[in-house]
Amino acid sequence: MLLLCKDALTSLHLSVNLPCVAKDEILNVESLQFNLAPIRNATDNFSDSNKLGQGGFGVVYKGTLSNGQEIAVKRLSKGSKQGELEFRNEILLMAKLQHRNLVRLLGFCLKGTERLLIYEFVLNSSLDHFLFGIARGLLYLHEDSQLRIIHRDLKASNVLLDEEMNPKISDFGMARLFSLDQTQIDTSKIVGTFRYMAPEYAMHGNFSVKLDVYSFGVLILEIVSGQKNNCSGNGENAEDLISFAWRSWRDGSVSNLIDPSVSSGSRSEIMRCIHIGLLCVQENVADRPTMASVVLMLSSYSLTVPLPSQPAFFLHGSMGPETPLLQDSDSGVTKSSDNVSAGMSVNETSITELHPR
Structure with missing residues (x-):
């Protein structure tokens, strides 16, 4: 039986003061x-x-x-x-x-x-332009569910579309619980996909709900531009999508950023999406909006949207945005994986055992 009480939650890295789950809820998991x-x-x-x-x-x-x-x-x-x-x-x-x-x-x-x-089964496996639904899903995780959760691996391949084109966030294997009074956690175990990863998390292991906000911003820019957040060019001319988006915004040449397949849509809506995307990827964590604010900005065009500040640029090194890392703490050797998992210790997550029938 799965005992999701305080001790089990602690072993799961879920350091939150939640009551023991009722018996019928435990049976529901087993069912x-x-x-x-x-x-x-x-x-x-x-x-x-x-x-x-x-x-x-x-x-x-x-x-x-x-x-x-x-x-x-x-x-x-x-x-x-x-x-x-x-x-x-x-x-x-x-x-x-x-x-x-x-x-x-x-x-x-x-x-x-x-x-x-x-x-x-979700019929449409490709991501389209339905940002509001994705934002609502993240807002639910961050603020509206009975648990406070950071997804930590929001990316295009983890957003699916059903037959009515409703977006659904998937893959919660790397998700992390927060207690309601926590705002930030430091970890030595880094997991996720590099090109969607906020710099304060990739470099220092600091993460908060603003990690998902950053990933959402990258996702917006990828959808509008039709490009992945990859580095292009060499040496001093290397430029990732976020850098290109910021330069285009700053120089008034945003039309160079917009994918022709979406250019037939409302120009004001496209510009607003780029604006919100750049707000989400700002370097200063405190300057990034919450998902509640993002939902309001996407749903209300009468709401004044603040100007974005310069985003963090950290993809110009030899490590590409898709470079996966898995550090073996015993050997110190870096191994590869489809997702990033880099840290100075063995994966510290310990989870209640599930037993086969």
């Missing part, structure tokens, strides 16, 4: 456990024809249950210690979160070496 056989049948034994995508922790497959329900199944790579932690973390968090802009976890499976997460 999410699937048997392996129906998941194998649903995915045609994890056939390549059903493969939807692949990330640092495993492959995602489309499946259809015997009742006709379509599902997406994340199959953890065997022997991935980091993936095991992500797997358990996601179950414990997602079992308690419900929001129309968060992807819904239907269940999980633990059998032998198999570690499976079963989600609702």
Whole structure:
């Protein structure tokens, strides 16, 4: 049985003063456990024809249950210690979160070496221009849910679109709980994707809800420009997307930033999105808006939006924005992974054990 009481929360790095979960809530988490056989049948034994995508922790497959329900199944790579932690973390968090802009976890499976997460199937797997829904999902995590959560890996591939084009934030394996009175945490374990990562977190391990705000800003600029936040050019001429966006804004040449595929839309809306994106990636953490403010700015065009200050530019070194790091604290050797995980200690997350049926 999953005991999500104060001691368990402490072991999860969730240093919050929450009461023990009621018995029916614990049983609800346990009821999410699937048997392996129906998941194998649903995915045609994890056939390549059903493969939807692949990330640092495993492959995602489309499946259809015997009742006709379509599902997406994340199959953890065997022997991935980091993936095991992500797997358990996601179950414990997602079992308690419900929001129309968060992807819904239907269940999980633990059998032998198999570690499976079963989600609702989201039809449209590419990100479009529906920033308001994403902002509402983050606001729910930061302020409106019963838990205060920082996602820590918001990026284009972690936002899915359903058949009605509603955006849903997914992949909570790296998410972190805050207590309600906390504003910032320092950590020696850095996780996430480099090109979406706020500089104070990438360099010093300082993170707060403004980490997700920064990532959201990068996402806005990527959507509007149709470009990834990669460095282009060489030497002193190297420039990442944030630098280019800031220079274009400062010089009054924003039209150079806008992707032709979105240029047919409202010019004022596009300009406002760029404006909000630059506010979110400002170097000074205190200057970045909260997600509540972002939601207001996106929904009310009568609201005056402050001018952005210069963003932090830290992508000009030899490390590219997609460069993944995983530091082995025993050997001091840096290893690669699809997500960034760099620090001076072994991953300190300890999570309540889940047992196979």
